[in-house]
Amino acid sequence: MAGLRLGPLLRYADGSDATVWVETSRPCTAEVRCADGSGGTSRTFQVAGHHYALVPVTGLTPGTETAYEVFLDGTRVWPLPDDSAPSLPPSVIRTRATGDEVRVAFGSCRWAAPPSGEHDPAGPDALDSLAERIAADPPGERPDVLLLLGDQVYADETSDATRRRLGARRDLAEPPGAEVADYEEYTWLYYESWLDPQVRWLLSTVPSCMIFDDHDVIDDWNTSAAWLADMRVKPWWRERILSGLMSYWVHQHLGNLSPAALAADPLYAAVRAAPDGTDALRDFACRADADRASVRWSYRRDFGRVRLLMVDTRAARVLEEDERAMLDPGTAAWLREQALEERGSYDHLLVGTSLPWLLPHLVHDAETWNAALCRGERGARWARLGEKVRRAADLEHWAAFPGSFTALTELLAEVGTGAEAPASVLVLSGDVHHAYVAEPRWPAAAPDARVLQLTCSPVHNSVPLSIRAGFSFGWGAVARALGRRLARHGRCPRPVVDWRKTGGPWFGNQLMTLTLRGRSARLRLEQARAEGGLTTVEESDLTR
Numbered sequence: 001m002a003g004l005r006l007g008p009l010l011r012y013a014d015g016s017d018a019t020v021w022v023e024t025s026r027p028c029t030a031e032v033r034c035a036d037g038s039g040g041t042s043r044t045f046q047v048a049g050h051h052y053a054l055v056p057v058t059g060l061t062p063g064t065e066t067a068y069e070v071f072l073d074g075t076r077v078w079p080l081p082d083d084s085a086p087s088l089p090p091s092v093i094r095t096r097a098t099g100d101e102v103r104v105a106f107g108s109c110r111w112a113a114p115p116s117g118e119h120d121p122a123g124p125d126a127l128d129s130l131a132e133r134i135a136a137d138p139p140g141e142r143p144d145v146l147l148l149l150g151d152q153v154y155a156d157e158t159s160d161a162t163r164r165r166l167g168a169r170r171d172l173a174e175p176p177g178a179e180v181a182d183y184e185e186y187t188w189l190y191y192e193s194w195l196d197p198q199v200r201w202l203l204s205t206v207p208s209c210m211i212f213d214d215h216d217v218i219d220d221w222n223t224s225a226a227w228l229a230d231m232r233v234k235p236w237w238r239e240r241i242l243s244g245l246m247s248y249w250v251h252q253h254l255g256n257l258s259p260a261a262l263a264a265d266p267l268y269a270a271v272r273a274a275p276d277g278t279d280a281l282r283d284f285a286c287r288a289d290a291d292r293a294s295v296r297w298s299y300r301r302d303f304g305r306v307r308l309l310m311v312d313t314r315a316a317r318v319l320e321e322d323e324r325a326m327l328d329p330g331t332a333a334w335l336r337e338q339a340l341e342e343r344g345s346y347d348h349l350l351v352g353t354s355l356p357w358l359l360p361h362l363v364h365d366a367e368t369w370n371a372a373l374c375r376g377e378r379g380a381r382w383a384r385l386g387e388k389v390r391r392a393a394d395l396e397h398w399a400a401f402p403g404s405f406t407a408l409t410e411l412l413a414e415v416g417t418g419a420e421a422p423a424s425v426l427v428l429s430g431d432v433h434h435a436y437v438a439e440p441r442w443p444a445a446a447p448d449a450r451v452l453q454l455t456c457s458p459v460h461n462s463v464p465l466s467i468r469a470g471f472s473f474g475w476g477a478v479a480r481a482l483g484r485r486l487a488r489h490g491r492c493p494r495p496v497v498d499w500r501k502t503g504g505p506w507f508g509n510q511l512m513t514l515t516l517r518g519r520s521a522r523l524r525l526e527q528a529r530a531e532g533g534l535t536t537v538e539e540s541d542l543t544r
Contacts (some may be wrong), residue, residue: 002028004077011255013207031071091204101517106147108430109458112193122283124528125460131202149430150213150354153189183284184245210252213354216274217244225319245285326404344420356429358438358453360474367399374489416449423519427515430457436504456512
């Protein structure tokens with residue numbers, strides 16, 4: 001009999017359609033049955049000895065909530081039996097009606113929490129806390145979508161439990177040591193992260209959108225051409241990158257797509273049609289690794305009059321120093337097209353990018369200075385030093401790709417200007433293990449829309465004292481003066497826009513939530529507390 005190994009995850013959800021992702025113990029037919037009579041079925045597909053299904057749910061009524069169950073070959077496997085799971089409410093699918101307000105919760109950097117009762121060095125998990133709050137009041141407020149902006153798993157920073165499993169499988173004295181090496185070991189990270197009982201239930205009842213960041217593969221993934229060349233000579237790297245892309249496609253990317261996009265996806269069709277889809281998916285991962293333009297991980301979602309553009313800022317990079325860009329030409333063109341298409345049809349544009357667009361001024365100037373050194377602005381000796389500093393200090397955000405920073409800044413201003421401008425243009429980011437709000441100040445006429453950088457991380461990870469001190473200092477006047485000296489040394493032009501911090505920095509395990517109603521936008525920042533629950537530390541209106 002087939003069993004449920006992982007999931008269900010409620011992924012895409014619209015007015016009348018949804019998708020539910022599961023991993024099963026053997027080949028079977030997965031079925032979702034909703035209390036209102038809607039539902040759907042899908043046969044599992046196989047990758048590397050694992051069996052998955054993404055079940056399309058149709059016939060839902062807009063503006064309603066319906067509980068659902070999961071069946072495998074006709075046997076109910078979700079909800080779990082009462083004796084094997086904590087008491088939690090039924091999983092539901094909530095559909096939006098036209099004109100409903102939209103709640104978007106977001107964050108990044110979630111290191112898997114240890115089992116209940118064990119010491120947690122990272123502190124309370126914000127997703128656990130969110131799950132507990134929703135479970136305590138099922139009819140109450142909950143996000144319409146949860147955006148996970150990178151580092152959903154940590155392939156290079158494994159837990160003690162995962163290290164023990166790795167050590168029982170291979171010699172950890174041989175590279176890559178206690179990091180994951182292949183697809184099978186990647187699945188252990190997802191089990192550890194998504195089988196947490198509260199998080200498992202949360203992901204079964206709140207739709208989610210995801211995009212990777214570096215730790216989903218390795219720290220500072222695709223920092224530079226020199227970094228990539230060094231990695232490609234390591235004997236374990238090829239299996240790591242292919243497994244990372246394959247496991248991301250299965251566990252995260254598929255669920256980002258709408259049913260229509262899935263139906264038109266040739267890779268999804270090929271993997272489902274094959275008795276074993278491993279070779280087809282591996283060939284795809286090989287092409288994606290060799291040619292960044294062969295795949296687009298970025299995607300668009302619309303929630304009524306809210307448009308979300310989730311942007312890949314890792315695999316889409318152009319790394320050659322003389323052409324260095326955060327986005328390859330195809331992805332950059334896609335972002336521009338999606339942002340400008342029918343601007344009058346949306347009131348809010350959300351740009352999800354794991355890496356912040358606006359950073360503390362010292363960090364921004366250090367990254368532009370470093371980019372100038374690495375491309376040879378001060379000669380070969382400085383270029384060699386610049387590459388060492390780039391890797392040691394993680395200088396690889398938007399500011400480290402100056403042309404891309406300028407292009408994004410100009411696009412956001414263009415989107416936000418004119419009669420069809422939305423009320424807000426909000427850049428949602430994580431990565432830097434703290435939260436803040438930054439607002440650009442334009443040298444000439446400001447856009448009509450409110451343009452803001454909203455940064456929130458971690459969901460669950462440590463925040464070292466060095467990060468607290470460094471990022472607090474980085475916003476100050478002394479740091480800004482130091483940054484300008486670095487920029488002058490690198491012969492860097494002034495940024496096309498200035499900005500100021502209008503909120504934060506806040507440190508802790510946290511989530512931001514946007515409530516978007518008509519042309520108004522409201523922000524709430526909440527932190528997980530050791531005694532349980534989420535505490536609001538900031539709440540403000542974002543639109544003029």
